[in-house]
Amino acid sequence: MKTRRGTVIGLAGAGAALAAGALWRFTDVIVKHYPPTPYDDVLARLQDRAQAIRLGKAALHGLPGFTPAAAAASLRAAFGAGGLSVAATIDAVNGNLAEAGGWVLPQSVVLLSALAARVSG
């Protein structure tokens, strides 16, 4: 009896875990999934990609010649070994700024957000 109850609980737990995994992996209910792109190494720097896409949509209005490949190349060069935090700080210190929806931002942040927005469709 005891063994049977344990089996049921175990199966239920496994099922719940599988369901949660499926929800996480195959739907956007828990985590938003984005289709793979050639720029995922760059986009992986974003902690909140949904917010970056919102910002990026505004940024693209001021970037008429924007191309994802060029932006990604520029960002890879800017990130170097330091990543986004260092690149954004250096941009601010050096005055490499751009506007997105009126916001004065480090150029790397604007490019990264614009890239996220463009590849999000």
Added chain:
Amino acid sequence: MSALIDARTLPAGTVLTPDIAVIGGGPAGISLALALADSRLDVVLLESGGLRFDPKIQNMYRGDQEGVSYVALDGGRLRYLGGSTNHWGGWCRPLDGIDFEARDWFAHSGWPFALSEIQPYFARAQALCEAGPWLYDDADGAATDQGRALPLARGGVYTSWFQFSKTRGDVLPTHFGTRYEQDLRRAAHVSPYVHANVTALALAPDAGRIDRLEARTLSGNRFTVRPHIVVLAAGAMENARLLLASNDVMAAGVGNQNDLVGRFFADHPIPRNTATLVLFDGQLPAIYGGANVTLANGAILRAALSPRPEFMRKHGVAGSLTTIEDPAALDETGTAAVITAAEALGVDARNAKAFSLGCGLELTPDPERRLTLTGERDALGLPRLKLAMRVADADFANYRLTLVELGRQLLAAKTGMLRLNLKSRQEWLAGMDWGNHHLGTTRMSADPKSGVVDADSKVHGIANLYVAGSSVFPTYGSSNPTLNLVALTLRLADHLKKVAA
């Protein structure tokens, strides 16, 4: 103690013969009369109004205007004892050294002397404005218990300071008429007249000096003043008006031989909500807030943000004073910008708060921003004024450069970030207010071809006519003018004592 003399009670045909006649009882006229009180010079102070607002007297200020929307000509100034200090906000700040320089990127700029020329008079001017101990840009250390200045990365913008005038107790700020009426009465050699309207500066036939002043009251009285020296201290609009209207000997008006009187009018535009400031930690130091900070020593302070002289030179921008105003809400894009930027910079923005920014701007001197006479006349027969108001797009563009630099310094210090809210000319003008700081219509220059008065505030070509007040400012700075015009007037008083001696 003498009384204020009501000109309506003077016997017909009265002729006054003082050493000095001061036209206008605002901050310049009152400061000048009081500064001359310790001399043996007989001074007559001629104030058009009485001791309180009278719509019939105020009506003489009405005029026409064209161009950029501006305050009605009878709306931004007051015509009774104390002048426009009867409605000023009490904001005080000395001009900066760069304000006096001829700036090669700023047409028609430059005073005929440096800031050091009026610095000796600031302490007395500060006392007359009752603005407390002199702190200004040394206030950062004095106000530490009220919060430190916002951390900004090294750069072109710094925290600057206003101080505020006060009278007694909680009455704020100093109304020069109310505050100094008794001092004027007590001054042995000063005769203050009210309801005394000067209607003409009558030149001698050789046009080299003022022979007499023709004066009238609204009740119909007429009298004459024959002073040795005349000082026009009626504000930038009325100074120009009286010079232009006194055209019986010089057809273009007194002192207007080079067509400069009334030109270069200026004010400080105060566009609202120019930018949105976000502080990542949400903590706005009280020193920047709308409620001014009062120190134990009586100084009333408010911090602002100004461009450094070296930034102004490098980027060709004008003066400005940016103030932090009200809490603001962020839209969806703004929220996204704050979250994304903060994450990128590695700062915690969970408590971030937004605030709107305001500012006072310095305008580029413009000869076509000018006052002229119209065919319409006031109750005493003086032609009314027409103002052609202009603001150059470059003035807005320049200020945006200062805001971008402030945004950069906020980001680099990981303190916060900035949104530029205004782009088109229409957007700038839609939220535009004005300081009611009338400036520049009798500008100062050593060269008669580029100024109405010389470095001593004497009208070029007229031996005994001087001008006091902010109408002589050839370049304006962004600081509020009252403290500065009082200091400049005290300097004029010293000069007049020497001349009269």
